[in-house]
Structure formats: C-alpha cells, structure tokens
Amino acid sequence: MSEYQPDQTPQNEVVHDPYTTPPSSTATHNFEYSGDGVEMALLFLKNLLLTIVTIGLYRPWARTNLRRYVWGHVSFLGDRASYTGTGLELFKGWAKLIGLLIAAFLTIGLITRIVPFSAVLLPFVTPFAYIAVFALATYAGLRYRLSRTKWREIKFGVDKNKESTNEFFRLYFLGAFLSVVTFGIYYPWFKNSERTFLTNRSRLGNAYFSFNGISGEYAALCFKGIFLSFITLGFYLPWFIRSLVEFRLNHTKFQSSRFLFTLKGSDLLIYGICAYFGTVLSFGLATPWIYNWGLRLFVTNIKIEGAFDMAAVTASLSDGSSLAEQTVLEYDLDLGF
C-alpha cells in the first residue's frame, strides 16, 4: 500500500502541498509534468495494436487515450488537469468531416456534369472551401478540446456564437487571402490576429484569458527568425521556435498574472538533435520516450507570474451540467491542430 509523503520535495523549490494550496497567489508558479516514457510507450503500444486490428478505426479512441494520459500528468498548484472527451465524439467529428467531403465531391461532380463549363470555376472555388474547413477546424477544434479540459473540476471553454463565428471566418478568409497575395509576408499578422481572437474568448470557468501581442512585433520576430535560420542553415531554428512560443506565452494573461516561457534555445537544439537521431536510429521505436521528453521540456518551462485568485474562478453556467456537454455540437475535426 503506497502512502502519501509530502516531505519528499527538494528544499529550494516552491512547494504546493495539496492539503494547503492557497486559492490565491502572487508568486511564480511552474506547470509540472509527471508522464513516464515507459508508460507512454505502453500506451502507444496499446493504441498501435488496436489501431492495426481495427484498420485505423480506433484512431479517435487512441487519440483520446493519449490526451487523457497527457492531460492527467500536467499539474498546476499541485492539482492535475483532466480530459473528459471521448473517442466516440472524435469519431463523430471525423465522420462528419468525411460526410461533408463526400457531399462536396458529389455536388461538384453533379454540377460539372450538368454544366460542364462550371468546371472552369473549380480552381477558384476549391481554395475557399479548404479555408472554410480549416477555419472551422481551428475554432471548433479548440472549443472542443478546451470544453473537454478540466482543472479542479472547473472546465475551460471558448465562447462561440453566430456573430463571433462570422467574425472568425472573416478574419480567416482575409488572413488567408492576404497571406497568399503577399507571398506569405502577411502570414505572421494573420496568425497573431487569430491568436488574439481565440485567446480573448478562452476562459477557465468564468475567468477569461487575454492576449495582447502586437502583430508587428510578432512579424518582426518571424522575419528575424526565418532570416537567421536561413543564413545559419537551420542552426538558429530552435531559438526561433523558442522565441515564438515565448512571445505567445508572455503576451497571454490570466487575471493579473501572465505566462512565462523559460526554455533555452540550446535545450531545444539538443532535444531536436536527439529527437532526430533517436527516431531515425531506432526506426521510430523511441518515439514515445522522445515525445514524453519533449512534453516535459515544454510543460515544465511554462510558468505563471503575478497575482491570480482561483477562489474567484467559478464554473460557467453554460459548461456546468452534463446536459450542456451533450448539446455542444462542435467536434474535433482532427486536422492536426
């Protein structure tokens, strides 16, 4: 029988005894990750075998298993997060997407058969359809994942209504269009606007996150990173990735606190080299350990600095009941976001 031993934590670290964790705080607090490579490998193995046996149909359940494991091993202030999504929900999202695609292809086939000349318009219409699917997957996917994430039994969420959906589609179409016509130069402005839109609608219970990153600064960071990565033949890439994550987190606030990212570029470089050779030389078999290591590296380097009051965070009414959960129509479209 295992026993709880609260005195095992090293002396110099900020300790969050689960029995004495205060609801409010002003110190700097780390996110923690307790995942284990062997357990991750076992999970991968289970997912792999069942995915093979079911000819891929198990994949949504496999994804859910992995999320449950990862979420459950991420903790803050001594309390673990949890993932309440199910494989069936993901499967429905996937089926919905496939259904939409089949319907779209059938409709296009029918129209071009009846009006052969309309085929000329296809190259112009198809990109819009792709952008719409990506926009939907980004917004609805994030909403789904956050609505299925809990911490201290309070759900995260993303606000969404008809007006905000239209606004997001406008933002997405305009961003995609300007990114294409400017040969990608506008892309950082587009991504920063997207992040601002989504973060400002994300919340834990009734407490909103906010994002105040300036698009021009983000673009400057991107151009500098691309330039330096190019002239250093990719050597600068880890520092570039780190700077992007740092920008996103440093400009994200929760109540009066803000996020920090303390990972060093050199650590990311070492990780990248080890991940590359580890994956190649093990023919992909080291993937679970490499993935787990990467998660630990990222999660444990995220901190929250400043004042927040968790006692003031209450469950949002729209997320509180199981009935509300059943009526959430968005599914994760699983496009890799």
Added chain:
Amino acid sequence: MIVRGKYFDGLNAVSVPVDLFIEGNVLRIETAEGTAGRWPLGSIFRDESHSVSVVIGCAAGEDRVEVVDPSVVAALNISKRVWAINDLRDTKRILIPSFIALLAVVFVGLWHSRVLTRYLATKVTLEQEQKVLALVERDSLKNECTLNSKQSFALDKLLARLYRNDPENRASTKVKILSLNANNAFTLPGGEIWILKPLLMDVQTPAELAGVLAHEIEHVEKRHVVESIIRSALFTGLLNALAGDVSGFLLIDPSTAAQILGMKLSREMEEEADDGALKRLLAAGISPIGASEFFVRLEQRDPTSGRLEFLSTHPGSAARAKRFWEADRGRTDPPIMTEEEWADLQSSCETVL
C-alpha cells in the same frame, strides 16, 4: 477508517483538504470547516476522465474527491476494472518484456518482410495495376512523345531482342518516351516503362539503351513496383500508427525511419533487376559492356554513389559497371539496329519541357 484527500466542489477552482470517513453505508467528507458532503457508498463512482489519479464522485453532483491513497478504492468497493486499465505502472513488469518482444518481432519482421511483400504483389492483377497507372498517367500523358513509324519499328526491334527468350511476356510491357526534363527512366504499375528524353539523348549506343531497358523490364517482370507500393503502405502506415497523435510534435516525421528501412529493400530490388538484366542481355546476344559504360558515366558524374550505399536505394554505379563489364563473354552478335535507325530514334521527341 480515515483516508485523506482533496475536495473540489465543482463550483470554484479551489482544492480543499479533506478527511474521509466511512460510516456504515455513507462516506463522510470532512473539511476543516465542517462536513462538505455525505455520499451513499452505492452512488459513488470512479471518474474515468482522471486516468492518473483516483477521483471519485457521487451520482448526485458535480463535486469530486481526489483520493491520495489508492487503497480507498478497495475500501469503497468501487469497480477495480478502471483502476487496472489505467494504472500502467502496475502492469509494467508484464508489459515491458511483451513490448520489447513485440517490437523485436515487428523490427525483424519488417527487415525480412520481402517474403510477405513479394507474396502480396503476386496477388495484385495486371488490370488492377493498370487502374493505378491510369491515375498516374492522367497528368503526364500530355508529355508523351509520338514516334513515327520508323522510330516505333526501331524501338520494337530492340524490345523483341530483349524478349528473345520469353516472347510470351513481351505484350505485358509498354515503353513510352516522355519529354520531361530529367535524366531518368522508370517503371510504373501496369508494366509501363517511361524513358525520359534527356536519358535517351544521354545514352551513347543502342547497347546502352538496351542495358537500361533490360533493367526496367526486370522490374516489370518481378512486379517490383506494386511490391514497393505494398511495402511503403506497410512500413509507413505501421510506424505512423505507432507515432499516432504525436508525429506533429516531433522534429522529424517517423516515416523517415520507414523510408530508411525501405531503402534496404529497394537496393535488393535493384540488385535483382541488375541480375535479371544481365541474364536478359546475354540471352539477347547484347554485350553488357554497353550497360557498363553507362554506369561508368554515372559514376564519373557522382563519384560518391558507392560510399553511402547503406543510405541509398541503388547499389553504387562503380560496382554495377564492374559487374556488367566482367560478365561480357566477348560474343559478337548482329547489331541491335542500324546507325540510321539509332539516330532517328534519338531524334524523336524534339521538345523537352
């Protein structure tokens, strides 16, 4: 019995330390400020969304208790099934050796998967291959060169010579010349061979072209293309399934590992094609020195081709040149085609895209 835990009321984001008391058929949840709840034991369930820690709830509400000591599961008489599935640590001792054994089997199986892929390739009919070909060809056929009757005759003569010993198989192979800007020749599903115009200009003699064609014909006869497709689907599919959700997180896609594993099999196929080409050339009475000279030129252009053979799909050019050179029997056979026919064939397909 007293078990410590953390109580979440489901209303506020706070974690409250509690003591748990089992009193008859009720679990009493006691905070420092008083009783937070009394849960009938029959209504208590394990919250499965918490796969790492033991979190219990009562059918009536949204509040939860995280139990720090897992022994409470037994005490509360909750189904142990969930606990057994989720606590991977408990099953480590059995699963790790199974995992390593399975990985070893998969690895060895993939390394020696030629038996399987070769067998599966024989199950694919030529008609099925031709359907795949139709998909590939749809966009490329506009680059096909139209040969005049003399050029077609010269090419047919060369092919008939190469099929001297197995003329019954001649019908399964179709050769096309395409005006694409790459110095290459390759085999497609459905028994089709594409010779790209720059290669046709690069080969110096009909014997060199015969060497290239003999090699590609062996790929057709041995069904290497369809076997490659099967192999690719097996390797990449399997390793991607292994990486699953996480490939995007990694700096390298695990399918690269599959490609490297696949290179060994590609080399085996190329060696088989070289073996068959050598026999075919000798049976056709065509000196393999032509093919050898072609390989010598390849080697001169890329002297590193043999150094990293492990990471290549083809054997090194120098070794191939030597092999074809040494196989020459010094036989003098009638020429494959006249000099006029050869010049005419090379002049086909004037425009290279």
